[in-house]
Amino acid sequence: MRIRLNVSTFGEEEIEQAVEAMRSGFVTMGPRCEKFESAFAAYLGGGEAAFVNSGSSANLLAFFALANDAAPKRPGKRKFFAGAEVIVPAVTWSTTIWPIIQSGLIPVLVDSDPRTLQMDVEAMKAAITRKTVAVCPVHVLGNTVAMDELLAAAAEHELWVIEDTCEALGSRYRGTIAGTMGDIGTFSFFFSHHITTIEGGMVTTRDPEIAELMRCLRAHGWTRQLKRRGEIEARHPEIDPAFLFVNTGFNVRPTEINAAFGLVQLGRLDGFNQRRKAIAADWIGRLGALIEDGTISPMQPTPGADCAWFGFPMLCRNREVRDALKRRLDERGVEHRPIICGNMARQPALARLPHRIAGTLSGADAIMDRGLLWGAHPLMTDAEVDYVARTALSVGTTV
Ligand SMILES: Cc1ncc(COP(=O)(O)O)c(C=O)c1O
Structure with missing residues (x-):
């Protein structure tokens, strides 16, 4: 048997709708994109959503908008400036961090909790300085950051909050959907994520001015697809409004x-996530013997989190x-991988890039050195779930 990390979740309906879009002759960003943006905002419970070509682009627009000279000033929020600091967890995807640097800011890496895999909020609080303007909690692998504590600290220090929710679409924290608790939320629809648009992402906010600015930056400063283009055009009557x-x-x-x-995928999201949760619950039950003696420690949900598991990390x-488990998984055809990119501070790119490390990163190191995950995708059959459990249990006798 071969157990894939991920399989594509699209089917005939998605293909039919895509073909219909092509047959319509209108394939560049248009009415379907707008409809998807409205449906996505409605799924989140309100606000505005701008559809983009990847989750990385969603992060790019979020940071470029806030660092832009046209960014609105908001009472109770610090102003961005060149060289200002943004706090991020050390365990995250590269393109949480790169857009911060690309927009002229300095990422400050703080530790991640090896139990929950999320940003350590105490470490985040300790990293705040006069130069800090924002914090970027990343909801890692379907779990959530402890947002109550994080939001309280952000409010106290007047920080912007950009929630990277690229790995946690549909997860909740104390009943609130992830990505809606900060100022901006970002999402990825890469093929392996909670829903897929092949490549794709979304950036969301309840601030209409920031939403409009992000839409403007999405199309290289062009006004053509802005909601308030009329007002801008009226100020420049000498220029062709198109x-x-x-x-x-x-x-x-x-x-x-x-x-x-x-x-199509958005309509299937809740069903997909129910399946992700059921698979994880099944493994946690079945692997009790390995968990109780500390052989493996699966990701622990943050207190208050309802996790839409994105893989099964431990x-x-x-x-x-870890190496014995990897060997056994390889022998039995169960794909596995490291937890995201491990501790990003140890990636060679960081040595060439401006950044600051605040505190120790011992949790992130443990995640890199002792962690792995196998897939928990929603199309996994019960037989596959069982096969993975039996494979993992068999390692107990060899280590
Ligand atoms: C935490 C996080 N942020 C951003 C991204 C970027 O998303 P994309 O691959 O759609 O560019 C990813 C991708 O996996 C991610 O895991």
Whole structure:
């Protein structure tokens, strides 16, 4: 048997809708994208959503918007400036960090809790300085950051909160959906994520001015697809309104084909997430013997979190156990991988890039040195779930 980390979750309906989009002759960003944005915002319970071509682009727009000279000033929030600091967890994907640097800011890496895999909020609080303008909690692998404590600290220090929710669409913290608790939420629809638009992402906010600025940066400062284009055009009567530019930015637009996928997938999201939760609960029950003696410690939900498991991550007792487990998984065809990119501070790219490390990163090191995950995708059959459990249990006799 071969147990994949992920399989594509799209089917005939997504394909039919994509073909229909192509047959319509209108394939660049248009009405389907707008419909998907509205449906996504409604799923989150309100606010505005801008569809983009990846989760990385969603992070790019979030940081570029806040660092832009056209960013709105908000009482109770610090102003961004060149060289200002943004706090991020050491265990995250590269493109949580790169957009911070690309927008002229300094990422400050803090430790991650090896039990929950999330940003250690105490470490985050200790990292705040006069230069800090924002914090970027990342809801890692379907779990959530302890947002109550994080939001209280952010409010006290007047920090912006950008929630990277690329790995946790549909997860909740104390009943609130992840990605809606901060100022901006970012999401990824890469093929292996909670829903897929092939490639794709979304950036969301309840601040209409920031939403409009992000839409402007999404299309290299062009006004053509802005909600309030009329007001801007009226201020520049001498310029053809179809080709009016008011800012810099990127072309990170999605296509109608991506939106066609997204509209179908969004309707399937809750069902997918129920399955993810059921699979994780099954393994936690079945692997009790390995968990009780500390051979493996699966990710612990943060108190108050309702996790939409994105894979089944765990820390092993030590490296030897981790390596023995890896070997057994390889022998039995169960794919596995490290927990995200491990401790990002140890990636060679960081040595070339401006950043600051605050405190020790011993939790992140443990995650890198003793962690692994195997897949928990929603199309896994009961037989596959059982096969993985039996494979993991068999390692107990060899270590
Ligand atoms: C935490 C996190 N942020 C951002 C991204 C970037 O998303 P994308 O791959 O859609 O660019 C990912 C991708 O896996 C991620 O895990």
